[in-house]
Amino acid sequence: MALTDFDLALFGGSGDLAMRKLLPALYNRERCRDIPSTARIICIGRHEWSREAFLTEVEKNAKPHIASGNFSEAAWNAFCARINYVALDAMNPASYQALVDAMRQETTGINRVFYLATPPSLFATVCHNLAACGLATPNSRVVLEKPLGRDLASAKQINEEVGRVFAESQIFRIDHYLGKETVQNLLALRFGNVLFEPLWRREWISDVQITIAEELGVGNRLDYYDTAGALRDMLQNHLLQLLCIVAMEPPVAATPDAVRDEKLKVLRSLKRFTPHMLVQNVVRGQYRSGYVDGVAVPGYRKEPGANPGSRTETFVAVKAEIETWRWAGVPFYLRTGKRMADQLAEIVVRFKSIPHSIFAQPNSSFQPNSLIIRLQPDEGLQLNLMAKTPGDGMRLRPVELELDFRETFKQPRMEAYERLLLDVLRGQLTLFMRSDELEAAWEWVEPILNYWEQEGIEPMPYTSGTWGPAAASALIGRDGLQWREES
Numbered sequence: 001m002a003l004t005d006f007d008l009a010l011f012g013g014s015g016d017l018a019m020r021k022l023l024p025a026l027y028n029r030e031r032c033r034d035i036p037s038t039a040r041i042i043c044i045g046r047h048e049w050s051r052e053a054f055l056t057e058v059e060k061n062a063k064p065h066i067a068s069g070n071f072s073e074a075a076w077n078a079f080c081a082r083i084n085y086v087a088l089d090a091m092n093p094a095s096y097q098a099l100v101d102a103m104r105q106e107t108t109g110i111n112r113v114f115y116l117a118t119p120p121s122l123f124a125t126v127c128h129n130l131a132a133c134g135l136a137t138p139n140s141r142v143v144l145e146k147p148l149g150r151d152l153a154s155a156k157q158i159n160e161e162v163g164r165v166f167a168e169s170q171i172f173r174i175d176h177y178l179g180k181e182t183v184q185n186l187l188a189l190r191f192g193n194v195l196f197e198p199l200w201r202r203e204w205i206s207d208v209q210i211t212i213a214e215e216l217g218v219g220n221r222l223d224y225y226d227t228a229g230a231l232r233d234m235l236q237n238h239l240l241q242l243l244c245i246v247a248m249e250p251p252v253a254a255t256p257d258a259v260r261d262e263k264l265k266v267l268r269s270l271k272r273f274t275p276h277m278l279v280q281n282v283v284r285g286q287y288r289s290g291y292v293d294g295v296a297v298p299g300y301r302k303e304p305g306a307n308p309g310s311r312t313e314t315f316v317a318v319k320a321e322i323e324t325w326r327w328a329g330v331p332f333y334l335r336t337g338k339r340m341a342d343q344l345a346e347i348v349v350r351f352k353s354i355p356h357s358i359f360a361q362p363n364s365s366f367q368p369n370s371l372i373i374r375l376q377p378d379e380g381l382q383l384n385l386m387a388k389t390p391g392d393g394m395r396l397r398p399v400e401l402e403l404d405f406r407e408t409f410k411q412p413r414m415e416a417y418e419r420l421l422l423d424v425l426r427g428q429l430t431l432f433m434r435s436d437e438l439e440a441a442w443e444w445v446e447p448i449l450n451y452w453e454q455e456g457i458e459p460m461p462y463t464s465g466t467w468g469p470a471a472a473s474a475l476i477g478r479d480g481l482q483w484r485e486e487s
C-alpha cells in the first residue's frame with residue numbers, strides 16, 4: 001500500500017536511537033522508493049545546529065549504520081534533502097514556534113507524525129506543548145519509544161497525560177521486538193497452519209523457554225541503564241510481548257484490537273507473585289569481569305562512570321505461569337542478560353515425552369520433541385524429532401528439521417524499525433501496545449521491583465561470557481529441566 005505524504009517530527013532527532021536505527025530505517029525505505037517524494041523528516045534536538053551542521057552529524061553517525069549493499073548515493077542524497085533540523089527546548093512552549101514554522105500547516109493529504117525518542121519524563125510535556133501550539137490535530141499520530149514509565153504509577157500517568165492530547169487510536173507505543181521478522185513468523189506458524197494449534201496446550205506442551213541473551217555490555221548507555229536494569233529494559237516489554245504471542249488464544253482477525261485483546265488476556269492471566277514465590281521464581285544477576293568471545297571485559301560496576309556499589313541487574317530470569325485452561329501447570333521460563341555466553345534470541349517450546357515406547361529402547365532414551373523459534377542472530381525454525389538410524393535394527397535418535405528463513409526467502413529483509421515506522425505511517429496499530437496492555441505488564445512485574453527494593457536484594461554476580469548466575473540454572477533445575485544451551 002503506497003504511503004500518504006507525511007511530515008515526521010522526530011524528537012530526540014540527534015540521539016543514539018535516531019542515528020543508529022530510525023534514520024537508517026527511513027533511508028532503507030527511501031532506497032526502496034516507499035517514501036512519497038514530498039514527505040519531510042524534521043529532526044528535533046537541543047543543540048543550536050544549522051541544517052548543514054546537522055546533516056554532517058547524520059553523515060557521521062547514521063550513515064555508518066546502513067548496510068553497504070543497501071547504499072546508493074542517489075537515494076542517500078534524496079533522503080538528506082528531505083531532512084530538516086529544528087533546535088527546540090522541549091520544556092519551553094515558546095520554542096515550539098520553530099517547529100510550527102517547519103511543518104506544513106495544511107494537513108489535508110498529509111499525515112503528521114510526532115516520534116518521541118526522548119526520556120519518558122518528557123512525554124507529557126511535549127504532548128501538551130504540541131497541543132498548545134496547535135500542532136496536535138485529531139488526525140496526527142504520536143509514537144512513544146520505551147521505556148514507557150518505570151513502574152505502574154508512572155506508566156499510568158504517561159497514559160493519562162498523553163491521552164489528554166491524543167486519542168488511543170493516535171498513540172503508537174513501540175516495542176521493536178514486535179517488528180522482528182520471526183515474531184511475525186510465529187503468528188504465521190501458529191495461525192497459518194493447522195498442525196500446531198491442537199498441540200499448543202498443556203496436554204502436549206511441557207514447558208516454554210524464552211531467552212534474549214546479549215554479548216554486549218551496557219555500552220555508553222549507563223546513565224539510562226543504571227536507573228532501569230534488565231527487568232525494566234527487557235522483561236517488562238520484549239520478553240512479555242514474546243510470551244503473549246506464544247501464549248495468546250487465536251484472535252478473531254489480525255486486526256489491532258482483536259490481537260491486542262488476546263495479548264491483554266495473557267498478561268492478566270499471569271500468576272501474581274507473592275514475596276514467598278519470588279525467592280524461588282526470580283533470579284537477579286549482575287555481570288562481573290570475564291571474557292566474551294575471547295576478549296577481556298570489565299564487570300558492570302567497573303564500567304566507565306559506573307557506581308561501584310550499583311545494585312542494578314543486568315540479568316533476570318523468571319519462572320512464569322499462566323492461569324488459564326490452556327496453560328495451567330506449564331512453566332514459562334524467561335531470561336535475559338547482558339555479557340552472556342552468546343548473542344541469541346529464541347523461543348523453545350518443549351513437548352511432552354511419549355507415553356510408552358513400542359521399541360526396545362526405554363522411554364527415557366527418547367528426546368521429547370521440541371520446536372525452536374530463532375529470532376536472532378539467524379532467523380529460523382527447528383523442529384526436533386526422533387527418527388530411525390539407517391541400517392539393521394531399530395534404533396531411534398534425535399534429528400532436526402531446519403527452516404532457515406534467509407535461505408528460503410531470498411528477498412531483502414526489513415529491520416524491525418522499518419516495519420514499525422511503515423506501520424505508523426500507514427496508521428496500522430496491530431504491532432503496537434495498547435494502554436491497558438502496558439499497564440497490565442507493569443502490574444505483573446511490579447511486585448518483583450518492590451521486593452528487590454524493599455528487601456535490598458543484591459544481584460547475584462555472574463562472570464561475563466557465561467549463561468548468568470548459577471541460581472538461574474537452579475531455578476529451572478528444580479523442575480528437573482535445563483536451559484537449552486546448558487543441556
Ligand code: BG6
Pocket residue numbers: 214233345376
Ligand atoms: C533495547 C534495550 O530495547 O533492546 C537494549 O534497551 C537492548 O538494552 C536491545 O540491547 C536489544 O535489542 P536487539 O534487537 O538488539 O535484540
